[in-house]
Amino acid sequence: MAAPRRDTRGIVDAAELLSRVRFRRHEPAAPALRPYLEHYWLIDWDLPQPYASHVVPHPSVNVVFQRFGDHSFAEVAGIGLDLFTQKLEGTGRVCGVQFRPGGFRPFAPSAPVAEWTGRRLPLGEVFEGLGERVDEQIAAVLDPTGDAGRVAALDAFLLARGPRPDPQADLAMELVERIRGDRTILRAGALARAEGMSPRTLQRLFAQYVGVGPKWVILRYRIHEALERAESEAEVRWAELAAELGYTDQAHLVRDFTATVGVPPTAYAQPKGAVGRGV
Structure with a gap:
């Protein structure tokens, strides 16, 4: 799997974070998705002590599948206007999609992207038609043990929703x-x-x-x-x-x-x- 870029822009105290978690970036495997995405970002951790990570958000929408211990959920994260802080503890996993600025709306054309700015919403509130399949979709992304399986699941999720040329x-x-x-x-x-x-x-x-x-x-x-x-x-x-x-x-x-x-x-x-x- 290719890593699209290696810089740590936006991550506060990047060296400290990378010493505590396993962090990777990958391109989508599907060529049709690449013009719209910065990358997929995958994180796994197993921490003896809690740790707070801090990020100065990019002007990008993210779709984030998350597992903290036994609790799994997914959300659409609009552009964060302030410093974003996330407490990590125990074991966990995150599979995220970072869209290019401007690249999200072809997948969710029903509202202007400013509608999501500063907000984090459950996946089903932004993407119509998921219904009761939200938990199934979350498991499909988070359950694979290897990166290739997670990337394939993210590809499948996005391809089912677009992109619509615009x-x-x-x-x-x-x-x-x-x-x-x-x-x-x-x-x-x-x-x-x-x-x-x-x-x-x-x-x-x-x-x-x-x-x-x-x-x-x-x-x-x-x-x-x-x-x-x-x-x-x-x-x-x-x-x-x-x-x-x-x-x-x-x-x-x-x-x-x-x-x-x-x-x-x-x-x-x-x-x-x-x-x-x-x-």
Whole structure:
């Protein structure tokens, strides 16, 4: 199975998390699904002591099948606006689908993606027609012992629900990918002008297909970059990084980082044990 990407963007104290759980990413086996998904993410754990993981969410919808001890359930997780914390203890397993920003609606076209933002809903409330088969579907994904079986079950679940071709979804995915890869895109208005659309039209497209506005997406990817730099570099020059990410000054980066992660960037970048990250 291929691992689509190896970065840890969005994971707070990634090294600590990866030392405690078995974490993998895989591409869908079905080629028809790949344009719409970032990846599948699989986690298993067997912990002697409870552990709290923290994630700065991506601008992505996730479908998550979960088993904590003897309790299994599945939900649709809209884009998280705040730091997400999950307590892990005992034994457990998670099989998740991370959609590309803009890629979820072709599977659930009945409502704009903004309808799910900041919410976590049971699987059957978003995907119509599951009825009493929800438990059967959860078991099909979580029961296989090998990754290939879990990936096949996730493929089957999604293929039964789409994707339904939608040029607007394709456009939304393209624009978000441009924001992620092009650091010169610093303002939503500039992106709208470059695309020959009004800011209001761009905002409407993002509400319908991404779930948050383009300004929010730009800011979130900035924070992901800053978080990863704090994780990977021995000494970060924060003023230079602020300028590189398009901030007018270091204070604005510090404010946004602190509001999102919970501690200032300089404190977060200290060696483990120097600050309480709550992890």
